[in-house]
Amino acid sequence: MFTQLHDALRFHLAWWGLRRFDSDATYFQWQRERLSPADLTLLNERMERKRAPGAGAEEEQAFYDLSARPHIVPVLYSQRYDYYVEIGPRVASRIGDARSVLDFGCGIGILTTFYARQFPDCAFLGIDRSSASIELARRQAAALGLRNVRFECADLEQGPPAGSFDLIVATHALVQAEQDPGLPSHSWRTFERPRDPRLQEEFERRTGMGRRLDRLADALVPNGRMIVFEKTRTLARRVPFQRALAARGLGLVEPPELIRYLLVEEIAADGPLYVLEKGTPPGLDWDESPEPDEGPRFDRTKLRPGSADPHTPLYENHWPSAQWVWEQLQHKLLLKEVTRQEADGRQLHVELGTAEGYCYLYCANTFDQRQIVIVESQRAELVETYYREIVSGMETGQG
16 A cells, blocks of 8 residues: 555656656756746745744745745745655555544645545545645645645634544644754753753743644544654654643554655655554653664774874764763773853763773763764874864854
């Protein structure tokens, strides 16, 4: 079934005029051929306003209203081709025997119309607060001859969705503040988050998800399901997001799935994708530990001096596992260290030391970034310079 859904989705995306590109150069050449300089300038301006600190619903709606212009749609949304290919079949394969489905934040309806085509006996409602997006979605649904899907311009900040649903889908729609770092851990030494209701409430307010999630949970029938996929890959965002889901009585019915996809050449690591059920005891526990990372394995027997490149360390790790490596170092002698506490709760620690006949630099912060660099003792200046740069950045507020 999954292969059939993939094939059907690719056919559907082609109907919308979307194309898949393997290189940025080819994509941007096509973009310049399809859009005028004025179009590109306006799109970039609206995108920058949407991403700017403090941007809200008005800036977001202005961008999506512009992006719903028919000549812009194929060009702009082709960047997300692989996103649709990864998410569409996963959601469609879980619709099952649902008779009513709400697609929250449906945009121009690319995936909503795909789901409606695959399940003609199911009633779909797509809602979005961009009126231009909803207008286009309605026209496209009519062009496809779909009678089992409706689109409504609605903002959950203003009121609940009309009706109740067996299944609610929310992908890239609940957590709007992409730049929000999330909830910091207790200290730079741990990945654990405090269970502080005030901090949780602030996160939900900053990202706008609190009221949206309340109203979506209320719109689910008893034992109804929700499929959620948001930009919550980092632990600092994933933990408060999961806690928000659990607080609304939404329990996991299958293990969350980590998903990566391409934005042309750029790898996007979003998610995980959650499948949840309302009102029943969770079948699975929520995991608040860092995801398994791809950091280089630390093997002290393979630390070999004499690299041909004087700027290449013996070992370097920028993943959460850097903390494990730092903890395993033997006979550590601390030479210098600085820990800085920021007003927003962020804490950054950097230290320089020796261990096992080598020099090392270790950095950690409460938003889960970890880094360790190990060099030969005669090349200590390499990590000492790095240490001074980081401390200087901390002093100027750029750390």
